Amino acid sequence: MNEDTGHETTRDEVDASTSDDARDDTSETSMVETPPEPPAGAGSVFGDRLPLAARYVEILATAGLERGLMGPRERPRLWDRHVLNSAAAAVGFMENESVVDIGSGAGLPGIPLALARPDLRITLVEPLLRRSTFLLEVVDQLGLDVRVVRGRAEEKGVIADAGGADVVTSRAVAPLSRLAGWSAPLLRPGGRMVALKGASAADEIERDERALRKLGFDGARVEVVSAPDAEETRLVIATLATRVGSRGSRSRARGSRHR
């Protein structure tokens, strides 16, 4: 059981290595190391925002590691396994869509998406104070127009604040049926869930098909995507066909808190 989330830890969550357990092996990390260099393909993903993406990787490699948001073993693969892997999901979003990233942790996939796709209007939802504080700092340091909402995706206050979104995204947060249950109330009718999943994506759809349909999701499918020099990722995409959940106000205040 994951102490942060109160639910069983899935393989995806373990893979993300963003749990507080990461703090146990910080002794392996040398804080004076220079940040990992961007791979050649990163330029085509982030364009003129590559320096901001590099700054984000630097923050993850320093404060992110020091504060236990990333495991030290992730340091050499921050670009390919995390930042570029998250940015690869950009193909799942249409122009100017509003996007809620639930369980954003250290900002994945929301921050790389905001950097690769400045047209998207992104809200990061994260319940843990330490992580939501980190997210506010990242948004501030990178000068991004991204909202941070502290709370659990399923909380009424979060739904009222961040709901009515075109897309709800997530990465390594929960099994598909639970994710769908959290995503549906945050979506406008006809909105989409775009969940970044690992190799289990197709099996999860098969396993949770009935639960998805019950929640009003149609046509769940897997799209395999990748960015240059990045690990492949699988997007589970499903459309909310019926009116489920509530629309919320979209206050532009940064750093709202719901408890």
Ligand SMILES: C[S@@+](CC[C@H](N)C(=O)[O-])C[C@H]1O[C@@H](n2cnc3c(N)ncnc32)[C@H](O)[C@@H]1O
């Ligand atoms: C394993 S981490 C993944 C973080 C990030 N998405 C990534 O890919 O690195 C799971 C995150 O989900 C958050 N979380 C757990 N339950 C949640 C809920 N009900 N609503 C929103 N976030 C939740 C946790 O606090 C944690 O930051």
